[in-house]
Amino acid sequence: MSGQEKKTGRERGEEWWQTDIIEMRPGVIRLRGYEIQDLIGRVSFPATIWLMLRGELPGEEQAALLGIALGAAVDHGPQAPSIAIARMAATCGVGINSAMASAINVLGDVHGGAGEQALSFYGDVAAAMDQGTALADAVTARLDRFLAEEKGYVPGFGHRFHPVDPRAPRLIEVTRDFAARGIIGGRFADIAEAIEVELAQRKGKTIPLNIDGATAVIYGELGFPPALTRG
Template sequence: MTPIPDLSSWSTSITDVEDSSIRYRGVPIEDLIDDGDLATTLWLVLFGGTPGTGSADALRRALIAALDHGVSAPSTLVARVTASTRSAVPFAVAGGLMAFAGPAHGGAAEGAANLFVEIAASDDHETGARDVVRRLLDRGDRFPGYGHPYHRRDPRVPALMSGVAEDRTHRRIARLCEAALRAESGRDLRMNADAAVAALLLDAGLGTADITLVTGLGRAFGLAAHAREELMGEKPFRAPSLDTIRFVSPAKQEEA
């Protein structure tokens, strides 16, 4: 039989709490409160160690870029509808984050990161990018992180791509993918923030599994703002009006 975990014993390397003392990864909390900035402190708690200038800068840029994209984003819509039921802000944020994590939404950044890492392992990055693009197009799949329903040019991309992280390998790969995608598809598909965030955070030394973690943290602040606005300024219980709902009978579904 598999032994049941002992809930009376825990281990952690994140926070050490003792009488009159709190330390994050060994750093006294009062020192961080006095002199720490948010990006550096988040890096310390999440990943351990003090980030270099480029890594802290990358985290800061990614968090700001992910923070909000207006009411039209599905995650924001979920958060606001949840808040309209007069649910508390944290619950509205949780609902929005579940939508945000989907691969067709904020999870696209992690999807792009996985492809960038695959290309980075190839002998020739330009050829690798072209091969991945062709594979996706042949299957009828999208390349996550390219094209946008609202922006011909995503205004977040230049600021993300200009991060000061010294390693630029994955940002160069992101540009190679953009060129290959436009050439192979014949469409003007430009990089969006998902691909740019993925490339920047990979260049900062994070792994693919950390991408959605970072973007989700950033988006949580924006979702909180929208939930708060909904609670303070809108009437309760947002729902579609009955005259906008089209009922499809089972018979018509079978005919289709």
């Protein structure tokens, strides 16, 4: 008889519900191994998000930069498809949970996926640089491949509503400040700005960085993988 078969039904049930993210049992709540009472009042909400996603607490400045990125993207206005859908659902008399669920259901590659796509794009450029390719050459090669294979809009650049997205320049300014203080490296900001320059040369006009591209810079600087920037 195997060890699994010797376990009681209760033991097997408890084992099935185990997760590295949270431990929950009578009188005990641990998030990634940290007692919840030790986190309450001592760890900020952005730092708690970081902990839940990555299994470790960030530095205070890292948590602050994550909070800045999250705050900048808190609302995209009633013209954004998911927000418009939530508002329309609410007019049908459903509660906020149903309205929010309706909005979340449309987040995907077309709407809500640009941040993930932008960070993946930056990551490809960074990988080429790691192999010894100069920044400008790496950007040129990645754009050539994108325009040949994928077409469409380069993720993270341009905006259908704003000639210049007012959030993006400020986010890059903040990113540069954190880099100057040694909190982050600044590499992803360099990549984003190099892409913007190359796009302007190719298009004959500026295609400015947008909120998705700017927050992707910050998430990249903080070491988040692209999949966690979706939506």
